[in-house]
Amino acid sequence: MTIANQETILDHLKEHLKAEQISMNETIKELHGQDESYHKMKLPDMVVFPETTEQVSEIMKISTQYQIPVVPFGLGSSLEGHVIPENGGITIDFSLMNRVLEVSEEDFLVTVQPGVTRSQLNKELKKYGLFFTVDPGADATLGGMAATNASGTTSVKYGVMRDQVRDLEVVMADGTVIHTGNKAAKSSSGLHLNGLFVGSEGTLGCFTEMTLRVYGIPEFVTAARASFPTVKDAVEAVVSILQAGIPIARVELVDKQSMQQVNQYNDTAYAEKPTLFLEFHGNEAGLKQDVEFMQEIVQGHACEEVAFETDTAARNLLWEARHTLAYAYIHGYPGKKMMVTDVCLPISELAGAVGHARTNLIEMGLPGGIVGHVGDGNFHALIMMDMSNPEEVARAQEFNERIVVYALERGGTSTGEHGVGIGKQKYQQQEHGHALDVMEKIKAALDPSNLLNPGKNIKSVKKGVE
Amino acid sequence: MTIANQETILDHLKEHLKAEQISMNETIKELHGQDESYHKMKLPDMVVFPETTEQVSEIMKISTQYQIPVVPFGLGSSLEGHVIPENGGITIDFSLMNRVLEVSEEDFLVTVQPGVTRSQLNKELKKYGLFFTVDPGADATLGGMAATNASGTTSVKYGVMRDQVRDLEVVMADGTVIHTGNKAAKSSSGLHLNGLFVGSEGTLGCFTEMTLRVYGIPEFVTAARASFPTVKDAVEAVVSILQAGIPIARVELVDKQSMQQVNQYNDTAYAEKPTLFLEFHGNEAGLKQDVEFMQEIVQGHACEEVAFETDTAARNLLWEARHTLAYAYIHGYPGKKMMVTDVCLPISELAGAVGHARTNLIEMGLPGGIVGHVGDGNFHALIMMDMSNPEEVARAQEFNERIVVYALERGGTSTGEHGVGIGKQKYQQQEHGHALDVMEKIKAALDPSNLLNPGKNIKSVKKGVE
Numbered sequence: 001m002t003i004a005n006q007e008t009i010l011d012h013l014k015e016h017l018k019a020e021q022i023s024m025n026e027t028i029k030e031l032h033g034q035d036e037s038y039h040k041m042k043l044p045d046m047v048v049f050p051e052t053t054e055q056v057s058e059i060m061k062i063s064t065q066y067q068i069p070v071v072p073f074g075l076g077s078s079l080e081g082h083v084i085p086e087n088g089g090i091t092i093d094f095s096l097m098n099r100v101l102e103v104s105e106e107d108f109l110v111t112v113q114p115g116v117t118r119s120q121l122n123k124e125l126k127k128y129g130l131f132f133t134v135d136p137g138a139d140a141t142l143g144g145m146a147a148t149n150a151s152g153t154t155s156v157k158y159g160v161m162r163d164q165v166r167d168l169e170v171v172m173a174d175g176t177v178i179h180t181g182n183k184a185a186k187s188s189s190g191l192h193l194n195g196l197f198v199g200s201e202g203t204l205g206c207f208t209e210m211t212l213r214v215y216g217i218p219e220f221v222t223a224a225r226a227s228f229p230t231v232k233d234a235v236e237a238v239v240s241i242l243q244a245g246i247p248i249a250r251v252e253l254v255d256k257q258s259m260q261q262v263n264q265y266n267d268t269a270y271a272e273k274p275t276l277f278l279e280f281h282g283n284e285a286g287l288k289q290d291v292e293f294m295q296e297i298v299q300g301h302a303c304e305e306v307a308f309e310t311d312t313a314a315r316n317l318l319w320e321a322r323h324t325l326a327y328a329y330i331h332g333y334p335g336k337k338m339m340v341t342d343v344c345l346p347i348s349e350l351a352g353a354v355g356h357a358r359t360n361l362i363e364m365g366l367p368g369g370i371v372g373h374v375g376d377g378n379f380h381a382l383i384m385m386d387m388s389n390p391e392e393v394a395r396a397q398e399f400n401e402r403i404v405v406y407a408l409e410r411g412g413t414s415t416g417e418h419g420v421g422i423g424k425q426k427y428q429q430q431e432h433g434h435a436l437d438v439m440e441k442i443k444a445a446l447d448p449s450n451l452l453n454p455g456k457n458i459k460s461v462k463k464g465v466e
Numbered sequence: 467m468t469i470a471n472q473e474t475i476l477d478h479l480k481e482h483l484k485a486e487q488i489s490m491n492e493t494i495k496e497l498h499g500q501d502e503s504y505h506k507m508k509l510p511d512m513v514v515f516p517e518t519t520e521q522v523s524e525i526m527k528i529s530t531q532y533q534i535p536v537v538p539f540g541l542g543s544s545l546e547g548h549v550i551p552e553n554g555g556i557t558i559d560f561s562l563m564n565r566v567l568e569v570s571e572e573d574f575l576v577t578v579q580p581g582v583t584r585s586q587l588n589k590e591l592k593k594y595g596l597f598f599t600v601d602p603g604a605d606a607t608l609g610g611m612a613a614t615n616a617s618g619t620t621s622v623k624y625g626v627m628r629d630q631v632r633d634l635e636v637v638m639a640d641g642t643v644i645h646t647g648n649k650a651a652k653s654s655s656g657l658h659l660n661g662l663f664v665g666s667e668g669t670l671g672c673f674t675e676m677t678l679r680v681y682g683i684p685e686f687v688t689a690a691r692a693s694f695p696t697v698k699d700a701v702e703a704v705v706s707i708l709q710a711g712i713p714i715a716r717v718e719l720v721d722k723q724s725m726q727q728v729n730q731y732n733d734t735a736y737a738e739k740p741t742l743f744l745e746f747h748g749n750e751a752g753l754k755q756d757v758e759f760m761q762e763i764v765q766g767h768a769c770e771e772v773a774f775e776t777d778t779a780a781r782n783l784l785w786e787a788r789h790t791l792a793y794a795y796i797h798g799y800p801g802k803k804m805m806v807t808d809v810c811l812p813i814s815e816l817a818g819a820v821g822h823a824r825t826n827l828i829e830m831g832l833p834g835g836i837v838g839h840v841g842d843g844n845f846h847a848l849i850m851m852d853m854s855n856p857e858e859v860a861r862a863q864e865f866n867e868r869i870v871v872y873a874l875e876r877g878g879t880s881t882g883e884h885g886v887g888i889g890k891q892k893y894q895q896q897e898h899g900h901a902l903d904v905m906e907k908i909k910a911a912l913d914p915s916n917l918l919n920p921g922k923n924i925k926s927v928k929k930g931v932e
Contacts, residue, residue, distance in 0.1 A: 106705060149652075178903075179899065180901060184812060184842075186617055186621060187615075188882060188884060190665075191662060191905040191909075199657070216709070245684065247748070282713070284755065286748055286756070289751040345649075415653065416654060417652065419654040432655070434638075438644055458657060
């Protein structure tokens with residue numbers, strides 16, 4: 001944006017937004033120039049805070065008129081640089097569009113604005129005996145979660161973000177407003193735009209309203225911690241539980257090193273061994289039978305201890321410990337930045353992949369832990385690195401690459417839930433092959449000037465960044 | 467296709483296919499000129515029977531070179547004219563690509579060719595204690611089921627076809643072969659092509675290989691029939707069961723008229739009342755508790771009789787009766803053709819919609835029954851009509867339109883599982899609004915000459931048929 005241009009754009013924006021909805025303050029720009037990842041900060045030229053779909057539409061029309069890039073922004077909790085404005089331009093912050101618009105109990109649906117956070121939504125839904133299942137580590141906005149197809153600990157039972165989206169209101173590059181779906185539980189009408197826009201990382205349009213599927217809070221919940229001598233034993237126990245058909249709601253792996261971080265950060269005294277955090281949802285009789293069966297299975301995999309957390313407070317503490325693990329690491333390594341790997345593999349390849357990751361962490365002398373949504377075949381290595389030490393950063397990047405290549409060679413994906421952003425772009429050709437051309441064609445058809453979050457996810461060949 | 471052109475194309479095809487893989491026989495052409503619907507037959511110029519992905523790719527290159535339309539064909543069990551070659555051209559019959567390529571028990575995945583039928587797949591999977599959940603009425607091919615995003619009686623628990631597809635090998639318009647996904651349980655990498663291609667009705671590419679999610683055969687299964695004085699009572703009972711959080715695996719509504727057809731066709735003696743067919747999957751203790759709770763609920767909705775079918779033979783008979791219902795109608799009205807409505811609505815609107823449909827059937831003097839996958843909000847009115855009586859056909863079409871408009875006005879969709887084909891095109895503008903332009907842009911980007919099943923699903927504006 002040139003200075004002359006900037007004045008014209010500002011004037012044009014002020015026709016549709018109040019002065020306080022537009023900011024060029026340096027601190028505000030810095031807050032919108034980074035996310036929770038190690039990726040390098042870049043500043044937007046300005047930040048706007050729309051309140052309505054109409055305002056977002058006007059912003060997009062101005063973006064098209066002046067050919068200015070636009071980056072949609074939720075809370076900035078992305079982990080691969082998704083919200084960093086690679087080419088400057090306008091960042092659209094959705095924090096003022098944060099209302100829960102409608103709860104339809106009978107239909108198990110909720111309609112929200114994209115700036116609503118998952119904890120805000122769950123607080124509202126609790127009044128109706130409902131909950132929203134998807135729970136990434138961060139208290140992200142639902143718009144951001146849809147943009148990256150986020151998931152978390154419950155997807156093994158309830159599915160990922162994409163499975164919950166019934167309809168999105170989307171403002172397209174030219175300012176047109178569309179709806180990608182409807183309120184029916186299923187549809188075979190037209191092309192499946194819901195699925196296409198979820199995970200598009202702001203590159204196809206801006207979400208301004210979302211209708212999401214919610215669930216009844218389960219009648220009974222049992223949580224358990226099971227400790228194993230090795231990570232391999234723990235992962236193999238999960239495979240056996242899944243094969244036995246036990247309908248598990250959550251099953252998380254936390255390795256020994258990460259259990260130490262959990263205890264330090266949360267002041268807990270859990271066994272510092274490779275541990276599975278498990279949860280079961282259902283009716284009382286069914287759960288009792290499931291849990292007994294689960295105990296038999298884990299004992300067949302050298303399980304050393306199973307501890308149950310039946311009351312709500314202890315269970316919440318357990319999951320709080322799991323959810324804050326990334327922050328536990330950040331807290332434990334002051335001054336360092338975190339890199340998180342995010343591959344997902346067929347479950348039969350998971351034990352091998354986790355073993356490969358641990359071997360490489362040791363060989364490469366990197367401090368870090370391994371945690372994972374093992375029921376999905378998705379795991380993370382959390383590596384702490386000193387950004388002022390280029391050799392250490394390069395080593396961490398080399399580690400990430402080894403993990404990704406291992407997964408891609410075995411039918412997996414470079415990212416199970418964090419998204420591509422900037423960090424996973426270099427693997428897209430290897431992962432998708434000719435399908436990447438198809439993705440590029442779709443992007444070019446819907447955003448011909450490449451103004452929507454340029455340089456992220458798939459990169460337009462025609463006007464790519466870098 | 468001109469005659470001169472045809473010779474050249476035949477010669478070109480014979481470079482890649484054996485003579486017996488190409489047919490211009492009139493009977494063969496007629497078999498590929500219609501489906502199970504009332505839509506009018508049109509003949510392809512020729513039918514080809516490829517055996518490999520490479521052959522499909524060569525066929526697509528020839529199609530592009532000579533600008534000849536292509537229609538992918540499974541078994542012809544579609545219900546909205548999907549496989550009718552509106553513009554002639556080449557029909558690609560996938561019946562020779564019918565092998566189950568790999569069963570991966572540990573990963574709950576199977577890789578198949580598109581010509582495999584659902585019964586063929588389930589026969590193979592049974593050896594491993596697994597089953598494929600999606601069960602439309604017809605014994606369709608899996609390629610056809612993916613093309614229409616088919617579902618059936620089990621989607622309330624296991625999801626629709628789109629939920630089962632992990633990866634598709636697709637031959638694009640220009641002959642390029644892509645993979646739309648991978649073998650991991652979830653992914654946030656790139657744009658979600660799996661979801662986009664499922665339900666695209668052969669308009670974006672030809673499926674040549676599919677990796678699908680399968681499930682373990684449940685430990686315990688209980689099926690039940692529950693009769694009610696009115697359809698409204700039955701539907702309201704379903705809503706209460708869902709709201710109680712009972713994890714039902716199947717819940718089908720069959721109205722009084724349709725129960726009569728069932729008994730006549732299957733020689734059964736079920737009560738001829740509005741009936742729910744229900745099924746529960748789980749462990750023994752959990753099922754017992756679920757079923758008791760279900761009985762309490764249905765009794766609160768004036769249920770007159772609950773009969774359980776616990777042994778496999780009686781249960782299979784029950785579901786066989788439900789699955790063959792369309793054929794029961796066809797058998798019961800010789801000489802008539804069937805039109806099937808297929809709307810899906812938010813569950814809170816279902817009782818009203820079913821009542822509206824019954825009222826209109828009576829008012830319009832149309833013989834027919836109502837059945838539905840009521841757990842999803844999806845129901846069908848089956849209307850028998852005499853195709854030689856234009857007034858009767860017009861009345862049936864008017865009925866269908868009233869049903870669709872009612873659903874669209876209440877957040878529903880014109881088609882829950884049958885797809886758009888020819889029959890639902892006229893409602894696409896009303897249903898999708900500006901989103902239809904987005905669909906058109908995607909179609910134009912991926913099939914610029916509109917050669918892939920032209921005139922179906924969304925219709926290319928640029929080279930639309932009719």
